Amino acid sequence: MQYTFHPIESQIINLLFFPQCVEFSKHEAECAKLGECNEFSSESLTEEFKRIEATLKPFEKRIQRFYYDTYSIPRLLLKNYSPFGHSSVESYLEHLENEAEQNLLTCIVTKLYLDIREESSVCDEVIQQISQDIHAQMNVLDSLETTPDEKWKLANLLRNPKVLITEWLALLHELLPIFAVYYDSKKEQVEQLGLRLIQQLNETDGNALVGLSNGMINKSLVPSGRILVSCIEPVSIQIYYTPKTPFVLWGLEMESFIKYLQITREIYLRERVNLFKILGDKTRYEVVCMIAHGVDSAKTIATTLGVSQPTISYHINNLVTSKIVFLERVNQKYIHKVNFEMLEKTYQAMLHDFGKS
Numbered sequence: 001m002q003y004t005f006h007p008i009e010s011q012i013i014n015l016l017f018f019p020q021c022v023e024f025s026k027h028e029a030e031c032a033k034l035g036e037c038n039e040f041s042s043e044s045l046t047e048e049f050k051r052i053e054a055t056l057k058p059f060e061k062r063i064q065r066f067y068y069d070t071y072s073i074p075r076l077l078l079k080n081y082s083p084f085g086h087s088s089v090e091s092y093l094e095h096l097e098n099e100a101e102q103n104l105l106t107c108i109v110t111k112l113y114l115d116i117r118e119e120s121s122v123c124d125e126v127i128q129q130i131s132q133d134i135h136a137q138m139n140v141l142d143s144l145e146t147t148p149d150e151k152w153k154l155a156n157l158l159r160n161p162k163v164l165i166t167e168w169l170a171l172l173h174e175l176l177p178i179f180a181v182y183y184d185s186k187k188e189q190v191e192q193l194g195l196r197l198i199q200q201l202n203e204t205d206g207n208a209l210v211g212l213s214n215g216m217i218n219k220s221l222v223p224s225g226r227i228l229v230s231c232i233e234p235v236s237i238q239i240y241y242t243p244k245t246p247f248v249l250w251g252l253e254m255e256s257f258i259k260y261l262q263i264t265r266e267i268y269l270r271e272r273v274n275l276f277k278i279l280g281d282k283t284r285y286e287v288v289c290m291i292a293h294g295v296d297s298a299k300t301i302a303t304t305l306g307v308s309q310p311t312i313s314y315h316i317n318n319l320v321t322s323k324i325v326f327l328e329r330v331n332q333k334y335i336h337k338v339n340f341e342m343l344e345k346t347y348q349a350m351l352h353d354f355g356k357s
Contacts (some may be wrong), residue, residue, distance in 0.1 A: 003225040004202040005194030009065040010228040012083035012092045016074035017232045018179045019063045022056040024049045055178055066168040068153055070146045073168050080107040082245045092168055101162035116143040143221040194229045203309050213237055222248050272346050278322050284315045292338040
């Protein structure tokens with residue numbers, strides 16, 4: 001199989017999801033609340049998206065009509081309306097503008113139905129029946145795992161697909177000049193990454209995909225070999241299973257992010273191995289046990305264990321360096337305490353390494 005990079009289709013996809021950048025700060029706040037802050041994100045990348053967000057603010061209310069928490073119009077349409085085969089962004093938008101309402105409705109119903117069934121295909125007869133039955137459509141919406149507000153927006157979209165999609169396309173036309181300025185600054189990077197990826201993949205018959213994606217995907221998941229690059233969702237790898245032209249959407253910053261993950265994992269792995277190595281010494285293990293039970297005097301520990309005080313001080317210093325023990329000030333006095341939180345995290349990480357979730 002030959003892997004191919006598609007620059008025009010990449011541009012189309014980036015435009016379709018460009019408006020959702022207006023929610024960047026909200027998304028960051030939600031991640032922080034869940035404890036999922038991305039330490040990888042550079043200050044320059046964050047500032048870049050904040051500038052886009054500020055530029056899109058005047059359009060925020062209009063954007064929110066078409067981009068929801070879980071779904072968005074482009075995610076609903078890409079199932080049937082792939083970006084392939086178009087010579088430009090304008091060509092793709094024109095194609096959607098000329099599409100019949102029934103076809104748009106069928107596409108949306110198909111995507112929603114497949115999501116609740118967790119399947120990749122469905123017979124046309126079933127979709128036709130749902131498309132013609134408002135009660136069946138409401139049953140599909142009721143089965144979705146999303147908010148009542150989003151279900152209401154989706155219900156409105158099912159009632160008026162042509163009207164709302166036409167309004168969405170009008171919004172994209174308005175945003176096109178803003179998007180063009182941004183994309184021009186990223187276009188060269190997008191194309192360089194795309195060409196570099198397919199060169200590496202074609203040289204290895206796709207076997208490099210596992211390493212390039214840090215094990216996230218393999219070549220069996222990309223039967224078409226089509227690669228697109230996203231600068232709007234720069235830290236992600238997504239697979240779009242469209243009926244005729246499945247493709248991979250590769251984030252522009254994924255190379256750097258995967259290197260960061262690998263370095264971070266190696267650091268944490270070394271810390272875990274070092275911890276077990278330190279606790280593997282009988283005397284140090286006994287020192288930790290005594291500190292855990294409130295004994296903090298090196299002299300007392302040395303007497304109890306029958307070793308010299310300098311030896312105990314040496315062991316305690318190693319324990320502090322490895323973060324197993326830490327110093328805390330209590331009533332004008334510094335005492336040693338066992339870092340139970342770190343030990344618990346290390347234990348859980350070890351279980352994860354061994355395949356136990």
